[in-house]
Amino acid sequence: MAKTLHEKKDVLVGRAERQMREHFGESTLTTRQKLALTCRILFDGGHDSGLAGQITARGEEPGTYYTQRLGLGFDEITETNLLLVDEDLNVLEGEGMPNPANRFHSWIYRAREDVNCIIHTHPLHAASLAMLEIPLVISQMDTTPLYDDCAFLKEWPGVPVGNEEGEIISAALGDKRAILLAHHGQLVTGTTVEEACNLAILIERAARMQLLAMSAGTVRPLPPALAREAHDWTSTPRRNQANFAYYARRALRNHPDCVATGTEI
Template sequence: MAMNTMQLGKTEIVQSALDDMETHLRTQQLPIREAVAQTCRILFAFGHDSGLSGQITARAEREGTYWTQRLGLGFDEIKPDNLLLVDEDLNVLEGGGMPNPANRFHSWLYRTRPDIRCIVHSHAPHVSALAMLEVPLAVSHMDTCVLYDQCAFLKKWPGIPVGNEEGEIISAALGDKKAVLLAHHGLVVTGATVEEACVLGVMFERAARLQLLAMAAGEIQPIQPELGEEAQRWTSTARRHEATFAYYARRADRILHPF
């Protein structure tokens, strides 16, 4: 039955739209390994690759283990069958080869935050440029409000993140946020799902690019906090993350396989 909505208040309209998304935004749920591999390819298609740098991980069913890519492969080369299952000490439990030693800080994040199911770390170019300037991420556009009040900043670079000290420092910097910008390094985003972490990773780089463009033209003006928080809630539902992830996957496939 059609609804007459022209007399409704904004709160009612927002809730009605969220209810409709639950019904209509239906996407295929990928098995965890396929979702991780697809995330790698999505990030490659969106320009996040930096040689062998960067890691994507996701908790596996067995406690204290997670899936990650094999060191020596680029994001665009990752498939479900070449992922590694590792424990928090980076011992390989399934698959061939070795994980990136920098995965150690992922182990610390998983230990510290039981709510985290997936971690994306990359050296995307615009994020890296902000990191070189030691400038925190400024979320000041509606498109990037998925990260509003969700991005911490680690200004003091602890060096290569292969020791336990770096894991403690990065997990402390993240705190209860979903993301952190690491000075002189790159981005870290986390998610309750692989889809959420992937979407936040893509939007983090877009936010950094917009910030650099705005900084070149003038002074960035902040969003009113209540409006930023409203937009963050609006763009942060599981259904929206799933639908966005599915679109990113289709787009990545067109880029990586144009014919």
């Protein structure tokens, strides 16, 4: 006999959140492993654009972060060839040089203490939408983690290798977790690598859906209260961990070389 068919939604939501906390524990992966897996996940998700784009995560020491080595594509990143750099992009661990465009990551990390991972890429659909100088519109349930959480920078400041671009992009991002950069691409942030990776997958999907919907008619808005409810429901740490673990297992089947043999996810 069913016992929950008459329970209110908030009760059911609370129960589901408790169950997720019980069933999905903390990840045992290192930051290096999460970043390497994220590179492969995003490569498979259409985020590669030659050597463009940077994926970073804060290091253990203040003012440091991990990033990929310039000259390697997302499909070539492993936990052992990542670099650890400081805010001036001096290499502290590893061999090679970082992408000079990593400079604007330093500005975002300084402005946002809550951000521990930044993903900036030029995926096809997000970059195409950015060419239209149109903000991202969230109007479908799956992409609601980005509802009212994606800023828009309409003026292209040029290649982001100077401090000016760092100031402009960090200011435009504000307190949002994501931003669409006109004539450029996308950027997402997360308190964890898992959160940022999930948002990067979603922003490209949302841009693709928006372009498809715009080609067929007018995109209709979501009810704000329900959209905010969905945003919060789909943005919890445990959901981020579960989603990332799925993406990571799938990536590891395609790219078993990116982390040490025997790594458990």
